Amino acid sequence: MSAVLDRLRGRLIVSCQANPGSPLRDPHIISRLALAAQQGGAAGLRIQGFEDVLAVRAVTDLPIIGLTKTDRPDTPVYITPTSAEAARLAELGSDIVAFDATLRPRPESVVHLVQTIHAAGALAMADISTLPEAQAAYEAGADIVGTTLAGYTPHSRALTTADWLLMDELREGGLTFIAEGRLNSPQDAARAMRHGAHAVVVGSAITRPDVITTWFAGALRDGS
Numbered sequence: 127m128s129a130v131l132d133r134l135r136g137r138l139i140v141s142c143q144a145n146p147g148s149p150l151r152d153p154h155i156i157s158r159l160a161l162a163a164q165q166g167g168a169a170g171l172r173i174q175g176f177e178d179v180l181a182v183r184a185v186t187d188l189p190i191i192g193l194t195k196t197d198r199p200d201t202p203v204y205i206t207p208t209s210a211e212a213a214r215l216a217e218l219g220s221d222i223v224a225f226d227a228t229l230r231p232r233p234e235s236v237v238h239l240v241q242t243i244h245a246a247g248a249l250a251m252a253d254i255s256t257l258p259e260a261q262a263a264y265e266a267g268a269d270i271v272g273t274t275l276a277g278y279t280p281h282s283r284a285l286t287t288a289d290w291l292l293m294d295e296l297r298e299g300g301l302t303f304i305a306e307g308r309l310n311s312p313q314d315a316a317r318a319m320r321h322g323a324h325a326v327v328v329g330s331a332i333t334r335p336d337v338i339t340t341w342f343a344g345a346l347r348d349g350s
């Protein structure tokens with residue numbers, strides 16, 4: 127296992143991303159969120175977009191998982207769909223480049239993306255939604271898989287919680303994985319480790335106050 131992945135073992139990775147339209151969508155603000163996460167004990171950061179990766183790289187030595195989100199009319203794949211984007215993320219200082227490795231129509235093969243990321247000197251994190259996708263990603267040379275896209279593809283379990291079953295399948299299949307997606311409390315993060323995660327990514331519950339506010343406002347509306 128690589129030194130970077132070893133450094134992340136058993137640790138928290140904080141995703142610092144702001145949705146389009148969010149008042150926090152600004153590289154300076156994202157870099158401050160990253161520093162706040164570091165101060166709180168994050169061992170790694172997950173950062174979206176070239177400008178944000180650049181801004182965060184300038185302020186911290188923590189491992190960065192870089193990605194892009196690109197809406198394209200020709201494919202449902204939106205997390206780092208092309209090798210050009212993957213290479214740029216590595217050049218800008220991402221230690222790990224995350225990309226969509228789901229079994230859906232895609233502009234470029236997973237093998238090509240992995241090779242490009244490795245050639246650029248970074249590790250390849252395959253964002254998957256099912257066990258077969260994780261197996262295929264490892265066969266294609268990925269360094270690590272993440273449960274990032276579970277619940278976000280038509281062929282994965284539709285859930286409002288983390289996909290605990292997928293974590294169990296990965297663990298039982300002997301596949302190392304990072305748990306990511308809808309881990310909305312410290313208890314969820316700890317539970318993911320008990321389900322066999324190598325590390326845990328938490329985003330919205332730490333760095334999206336606009337989203338968190340909707341949880342609270344909704345609870346007041348519904349009275350639950």
Ligand SMILES: CC(=O)N[C@H](C=O)[C@@H](O)[C@H](O)[C@H](O)COP(=O)(O)O
Binds near residue numbers: 329
């Ligand atoms: C599905 C997708 O596009 N996920 C993105 C991937 O980087 C981010 O929007 C999520 O915030 C991240 O995966 C962390 O998950 P959560 O915010 O649920 O803790």
